Amino acid sequence: MRKKLFVIVALCLLALAAASQTWAGDEIPIGVISDLSGATSSVGKPYADGIMACINYLNSKGGVAGKKIKPYQVDYAYDVQKALTAYKQFKDEGIVALQGWGTGDTEALTGFVGKDKIPTLSASYSAHLTDPKKAPYNFFIAADYSTQLRAALKYLKSTWKESRAPRVAFVYPDHPYGLAPIQAGKDYAKEIGFEIVGEENVDLKATDATTQLLRLQKQNPDFIWLGGTTPSASVVIKDAQKLKMNATFFVNIWGADENTFKLAGPAAKGHLSLQAAAIYQDDTPGSKVIKELTKDQPQMTHYIRGFVSVLVMAEAIRLAAAKGEITGPAIKDALESLRDFDPMGLTPPISFFPDDHRPNMAVKLYKLGEDKMELVGVETLERTQAWLGK
Amino acid sequence: MHGKCGLFFTSYRSEAQFFASRFQKICLVLFLLAVAFGPLGLRSYHLSVLTFINISVIGAVSLNLLTGYCGQISLGHGAFVGVGAYATAWFARHGVPFFPALLGGGAVSAMVGMVFGLPSLRLKGIYLAIATLAAQLILEYVFLHWDSATGGLHGVPVASPEIFGFAFDNDRRMFYLTFVFAAIVTYAASNLMRSKSGRAFVAIRDFYLSAEIVGVNLFAYKLQAFGVSSFMAGLAGGLWAFYTMFITPEPFGIGLSISYLSMIIIGGLGSIIGAIFGAVFLTVLPEVLNIIAQWGGSYFPNISSSFLAMKGGIFGLVLVLFLIFEPEGLAHRWRLAKAYWKLYPFAH
Numbered sequence: 084m085r086k087k088l089f090v091i092v093a094l095c096l097l098a099l100a101a102a103s104q105t106w107a108g109d110e111i112p113i114g115v116i117s118d119l120s121g122a123t124s125s126v127g128k129p130y131a132d133g134i135m136a137c138i139n140y141l142n143s144k145g146g147v148a149g150k151k152i153k154p155y156q157v158d159y160a161y162d163v164q165k166a167l168t169a170y171k172q173f174k175d176e177g178i179v180a181l182q183g184w185g186t187g188d189t190e191a192l193t194g195f196v197g198k199d200k201i202p203t204l205s206a207s208y209s210a211h212l213t214d215p216k217k218a219p220y221n222f223f224i225a226a227d228y229s230t231q232l233r234a235a236l237k238y239l240k241s242t243w244k245e246s247r248a249p250r251v252a253f254v255y256p257d258h259p260y261g262l263a264p265i266q267a268g269k270d271y272a273k274e275i276g277f278e279i280v281g282e283e284n285v286d287l288k289a290t291d292a293t294t295q296l297l298r299l300q301k302q303n304p305d306f307i308w309l310g311g312t313t314p315s316a317s318v319v320i321k322d323a324q325k326l327k328m329n330a331t332f333f334v335n336i337w338g339a340d341e342n343t344f345k346l347a348g349p350a351a352k353g354h355l356s357l358q359a360a361a362i363y364q365d366d367t368p369g370s371k372v373i374k375e376l377t378k379d380q381p382q383m384t385h386y387i388r389g390f391v392s393v394l395v396m397a398e399a400i401r402l403a404a405a406k407g408e409i410t411g412p413a414i415k416d417a418l419e420s421l422r423d424f425d426p427m428g429l430t431p432p433i434s435f436f437p438d439d440h441r442p443n444m445a446v447k448l449y450k451l452g453e454d455k456m457e458l459v460g461v462e463t464l465e466r467t468q469a470w471l472g473k
Numbered sequence: 474m475h476g477k478c479g480l481f482f483t484s485y486r487s488e489a490q491f492f493a494s495r496f497q498k499i500c501l502v503l504f505l506l507a508v509a510f511g512p513l514g515l516r517s518y519h520l521s522v523l524t525f526i527n528i529s530v531i532g533a534v535s536l537n538l539l540t541g542y543c544g545q546i547s548l549g550h551g552a553f554v555g556v557g558a559y560a561t562a563w564f565a566r567h568g569v570p571f572f573p574a575l576l577g578g579g580a581v582s583a584m585v586g587m588v589f590g591l592p593s594l595r596l597k598g599i600y601l602a603i604a605t606l607a608a609q610l611i612l613e614y615v616f617l618h619w620d621s622a623t624g625g626l627h628g629v630p631v632a633s634p635e636i637f638g639f640a641f642d643n644d645r646r647m648f649y650l651t652f653v654f655a656a657i658v659t660y661a662a663s664n665l666m667r668s669k670s671g672r673a674f675v676a677i678r679d680f681y682l683s684a685e686i687v688g689v690n691l692f693a694y695k696l697q698a699f700g701v702s703s704f705m706a707g708l709a710g711g712l713w714a715f716y717t718m719f720i721t722p723e724p725f726g727i728g729l730s731i732s733y734l735s736m737i738i739i740g741g742l743g744s745i746i747g748a749i750f751g752a753v754f755l756t757v758l759p760e761v762l763n764i765i766a767q768w769g770g771s772y773f774p775n776i777s778s779s780f781l782a783m784k785g786g787i788f789g790l791v792l793v794l795f796l797i798f799e800p801e802g803l804a805h806r807w808r809l810a811k812a813y814w815k816l817y818p819f820a821h
Contacts, residue, residue, distance in 0.1 A: 120785035157763060160785055163724040164525055165759060167717060171521035171644065187723035190628050194718030198642075211627050259617065259626035259722060 110153040111146075111400060111409055113138075114173030114181040114201075116188055121161030123185055125313065126337055126385050130206055131156070133389025134182050136376055137397075147397045148404030159184075163191045170195060180396055180414050182389075183207070186260045189221065196220040200411040202399070202418060204392045206385075208336065208359075209263045213440040214472030220411070222418055224391050224426070224433055224442050225336065225359030228260075229267035229473060230464060232308060234446040235333050235357050236268065238462040239306055240275050252281035252299050252330070254292075254319060255310030261287075264335070267473055268308060280304050285319055287312055292319045296326055309334040317346035324350035333357060333448075341383045344454045351451040355459070358447045360387040360430045362456055369394075369427030387429055394426040395433055395442075431461065439471055491663065508652060512645050520644035522760055524716055527651035528709050529752035531658045533736040534745060535705030538662055540734070541743035542671065543698035544678030545593050549605035550706055550733045552612035555725025557582040557707025558714040559616060559623050562631045571634040571715075578714075579707035585612070586703020593695045597681070609727055616722035628721035631714045641715070651712050658705050663745050665701065674698055678743070739795055741802025750803035762787055 115134055118127030135154065142151045155176050157169035166188035173181065181196060183189045183205035189212065196203045202220050205212070210227040212218045226234065236251070243249045251272050255261035265282075272279055280302035283295035296319065299307065307323075309316050309332045316338035323330070332354040334343075339356035341363075361367050363374070363381045373382065373390060395418070402417035403409050419440075423432035431445035444464040449456035482488040492498045512520055536550045547553075561578030569577065589608035596604050616623050623629065633642040634650065641650050665671050673694045676684035685691050714720050732755060740751025766783065799806055 120783075156767075158766070158785075162728070162759075165763075168518065168521050168525065168760060169763075172518035175516040175518045187721065190721045191717055191719055191724065194630055198718070209626075257614075257617065262617070262626050 110151050112153045112155065112173075112176050112178045113396070114170065114176075114178040115154050115156040116166055116169055116181065116183050117156055117158055118161045118184050119158040121159070123161050123312070125342065126340070126383070127161075127184055129383040129386040130184070130389040132382070133386035133391075134393050136373075136386070137390040137393035140372065140376055141393070141397055147400045148409070150404075150409075152397070152400075154182075159188060161185060161187060163187045167191060167195070174199060174201070179409055179411050180204070180400070182392060182396070186263075190259075193218050193221060200415070202396075202411055202415045204396055206388065206392070207260075209260075210267065210470075211472050215438055215440055217472065218440075220415060222395075222435060222440055222442070224395050224430060225388060226443055226446055227441060228264035228335065229470070230441065230444055231336060231357045231359070231446045232264040232268040233271045233470070234444065234462040234464050235308075235355070235448065236272050236275065236277065237464065238446075238448055238460055239331075239333065240277065241462075243305075248276050248278045249306060250280045250302065250304045251277045251306045251308065252279070252283070252302060252304040253308045253310075254283045254285055254295065254299070255308070256287045256315065257284045258287060260337075261310040264310070267470070285311060285315055287315050289315050289318050292322045293326065295319075296322050296328065299330075300326055300328055304330045306330060307332050309338055311335070311338045313338060313340055313342045314346060317343055317351070320347045320354060321350045331355065337385075339451060340385065341381070341456075343451060349453070352453060354451050356449045356451055356456060358384055358449055358456075359445075360384050360391055360447070361428070362449065362458075363387070364455065365458070367428030369429035372427065391426045391429045394429075395421070395424065398424055398426075431463070439466070439468075441466065441471065489667070491660075512648050515645075517644040520648045522756065524644065524648045524651050526753050526756045527648070527655040528712050528716070529733075529736065529756050530655045530749050531651075531709040531712070532706055532733050533740065533748040533752040534659055534662050535702045535709065536733045537737045537740075537743065537745065537748040538665070538674070538705070539698050539702035541737055541741075541748070542666060542678060543674035543695065545590070545695060545698060546598065546602040547605045547699075547702070548602050548727070548730050548734070549589060549608035549612065550702075551725050551727065551729030551731075552609045552616075553582050553586050553703045553706040554710040554713065554729060554733075555616055555722070556585045556612060556703075557710025558720050558725065559629070559710075560707065561711030562629045562714045562720055563622055565631055565634075565715075566629065571636050575708060575711040575715075578711035579704040582707025582710065583700045583704035586706070587696050587700045590696050590699025590703075593699065594692050606727070609730055613722060613726060616725065623722070626722070628719055630719050631717075633718060634715045647716050651716070654708060654712060658708065659745060659749065662705070666745070670694065670697060670701075675743075735792065739792070739802055741804030744802070744804040746807060747802050747804030750807065754803060758791060759788060 117131035118124050119131060138152050138154050141147055146152060155173050159165040159169055170192055178201060181201050181203040183203050186207040186209060189205040189207040197220050202222060204222050208223055208225050208227045210229040212221040213227050253265055255265060269279060281299045281304060283299060285292045285295055307330045309319055316334050320332060334354060334356050336357055336359060343351045361370055362384045399414045399417040400409055403413035419435045419437045422434045425432050431443045433442040444466050446462055447458060448460045450459045480493050492501055532554055539545050539547055557578040560581035561574050564574035564577045592604040593601055617626060633640055641647050673689045676689050677691060677694060681691060736751035736755045737748050739754055741747025
């Protein structure tokens with residue numbers, strides 16, 4: 084009797100093991116590091132929603148290369164140590180790719196993902212992550228911060244009508260994320276004939292920027308680069324209106340979005356937001372899908388970038404599967420073979436090269452209106468080798 | 474076999490030993506066996522949590538030395554850990570082998586800690602807390618802007634440690650390595666507290682004036698506390714750098730300082746074992762909450778992200794409840810439990 088029981092138990096265990104084996108084989112495990120409750124959750128939540136929505140969407144269409152994507156999501160609350168342990172957990176689950184989030188976790192994981200050969204698509208668009216010599220397994224789907232700033236400067240210069248040189252100032256937080264594009268922006272501004280008249284720091288948690296703006300007001304800039312996040316950028320925009328400054332702000336990708344209208348109100352009108360993806364109201368093939376998925380509940384543009392990030396990853400997984408097996412290095416090779424991949428029109432076409440991980444050189448410029456953003460132009464730069472990683 | 478009904482020492486030597494009873498020694502051996510063989514069956518996620526526990530134990534024990542024993546509140550401990558990390562990384566990049574690099578990192582951190590400990594001569598309590606907060610902010614600024622040494626916002630890569638050609642390049646090896654350091658630091662700190670310096674620290678904490686009257690040099694001992702504490706914090710930072718292989722200014726912010734402070738408050742101020750409990754508790758709690766959140770999310774997929782986000786609130790709630798119901802920390806609870814079992818089954 085006991086023997087029988089033993090045999091049955093053993094068989095059950097074997098069956099379970101076998102089942103879990105095949106179960107794992109039918110799915111593509113990927114890690115998702117999100118900030119749903121931490122310092123950057125106001126933009127981290129929509130981005131993560133976009134990622135999960137796209138995974139569900141792809142799975143509902145039969146998955147990628149016949150296999151379902153199995154996401155493992157961890158909310159790391161912008162705590163780097165938490166991101167590292169989350170990554171270890173993902174590794175135990177055998178993930179083949181990772182969807183990362185911010186500056187802190189992405190850079191802390193650069194060493195690990197390089198060693199473990201796990202291609203990572205993040206939402207930290209720091210230029211130095213685009214140099215495969217330094218970060219071989221890091222990718223992202225928007226032009227890097229420096230490229231965005233350069234492209235915006237080029238656009239502003241091309242629309243400049245007066246004979247004098249346009250005056251530009253830079254306002255940014257003294258933080259790795261805020262500092263990232265500043266040197267590149269200053270060099271390029273000088274190169275194409277801007278006059279740099281000022282530079283101020285406004286903290287990410289600032290509730291007042293009057294002091295800094297009063298100093299800038301004396302220099303009378305025509306354009307002001309505004310780095311930061313939506314809350315801090317809104318503070319600056321509101322204070323500028325109070326001081327009756329007539330400069331045009333051009334705000335970086337995380338600094339002006341659909342929340343700006345709530346936070347800054349009418350002060351936002353006329354300023355420019357630099358974006359990489361479409362906005363919800365746009366009319367692209369991808370927008371139709373997203374509108375269907377979200378039942379016409381408007382989502383932020385960060386949601387759309389999260390969506391695209393998974394689309395690009397899925398395309399690479401598909402290519403890798405077609406060539407053979409789905410492994411980290413194979414997905415990396417597939418990503419590096421992408422040429423002008425169009426993610427349903429949601430972002431400008433994306434290409435990666437083995438020696439250059441810049442997805443594209445394009446920035447979309449949206450003008451902030453009363454309560455919505457309006458596309459005023461897409462500026463594309465040359466893929467200049469000297470700018471790689473800077 | 475008849476055991477003694479208490480611990481009776483017949484020599485100073487036996488009184489001074491760490492583990493006085495046979496039961497303690499057996500427990501220690503069992504613990505070491507568990508540490509030696511347990512990791513063989515663990516996966517890298519668990520090992521990484523254990524490694525972070527080791528690193529946190531070093532950090533918490535070192536802060537408890539300064540704050541719990543010597544009474545000098547420090548809000549800059551996270552930055553001192555960062556100094557150790559950056560200094561170790563700098564030495565490692567310039568070809569210094571593992572041990573000297575780590576000790577060098579600790580030494581640099583000790584020097585920086587002593588410099589920022591200087592105001593402690595004049596400042597006490599909450600005022601010193603603000604002064605060390607300033608240290609935190611200044612050091613954060615240095616991490617971010619001293620490009621040539623810290624890599625600025627791009628950070629610096631660090632190679633895995635190698636000792637005599639043996640590379641500590643996976644989670645299991647790093648766990649053993651960090652455990653050895655955590656054990657050494659704990660041992661050193663416990664010993665220090667039984668020495669002249671340790672007693673001077675406690676005297677300063679209890680009442681600085683009395684301490685000075687009985688001949689304790691306040692300034693020298695306060696600086697010593699800052700130096701030793703920062704040295705150990707530097708070791709924690711160095712191990713962090715070697716483990717994560719890439720350091721940027723972000724992890725060493727005010728949040729890290731506060732989490733070390735919470736560790737020693739939850740564990741029990743002025744107790745080595747308390748610091749260890751606090752470090753374990755605060756490192757494991759978010760992971761446990763995360764597992765619960767993921768588990769909950771798999772049953773209710775539509776609200777999985779609300780589940781994940783909820784754990785921040787639960788974390789805070791647990792801390793508050795803890796402080797209300799166990800204000801003297803986990804170490805106190807541990808003593809109560811020990812007292813209970815000592816007399817079992819006759820405890821009342």
